Amino acid sequence: MSVQITPAELEIMKIIWARPGLGASEIAEALTDQQDWTIKTIKTLLTRLVEKGALATTSEGRRFLYTPKIARKTYQKTAASQLVDRLFNGRAAPLVAQLADARGLSEEDIAELEALLGRLKS
């Protein structure tokens, strides 16, 4: 089983993926916009992520700096595969069809998807 990251923990991971090597208080600061957590909550989540092996720590003086141990892309692949398997019988096209139906695809998405398909067919 790959590491299980909960929704709350994922918010932390996203910060650290974007800027690896932050300390707890800087992460808290980066999260003030999105979340209304106390530093205590954030530290608990960080500890759990380290326990789970999703983050690694480096000591800097008496504090820790956190870096991802699981790459963003790795996690994206796992999560996307899980969704496709659990809800779409392993098929990608119906997933995209539902997405397009639910919220449309941007021009950018359409262009990128075409490029991707072109690459896959050659």
Add this chain to the structure above:
Amino acid sequence: MSVQITPAELEIMKIIWARPGLGASEIAEALTDQQDWTIKTIKTLLTRLVEKGALATTSEGRRFLYTPKIARKTYQKTAASQLVDRLFNGRAAPLVAQLADARGLSEEDIAELEALLGRLKS
């Protein structure tokens, strides 16, 4: 917030989406392949799904028949949108790219995606 369905509950939903109007014991039977749950567990999950508003019941004699109150497609859309928002900045193309990278796309998926893109561009 749309109804939150847990992984275990989703297994139940999938059976009922496939064949609406089953009773608890028939659902249990349909699940014997995939899951190793007792009928008790299944009944608990059914109760919770009814409480959550994901299933509706009809009485048939002294038992209940279960039908979806949330359509499969509706749930698919919600789940797909959530994933895309939480992990892919709302973009569909990177999701498909990661999927392709993680497990490849079938010929069928590629053909369907092309058809879908064609439709979207016109």
Add this chain to the structure above:
DNA sequence: TTCTGTTGACGACATTTGTAGTCGATCCTA
């Protein structure tokens, strides 16, 4: 040097989730 604020370690506690068990009513079988 003393006070104050910050840090990680550890503890806490309600809610959700997974997985059953008990119980009284009822239906079916012998």
Add this chain to the structure above:
DNA sequence: TAGGATCGACTACAAATGTCGTCAACAGAA
């Protein structure tokens, strides 16, 4: 008709999750 099977309602309980609190150690400010 009597005893077991089955039904839904209710209860149980550990693990995971979300959200903080306490505490001892330490670092910087006054």
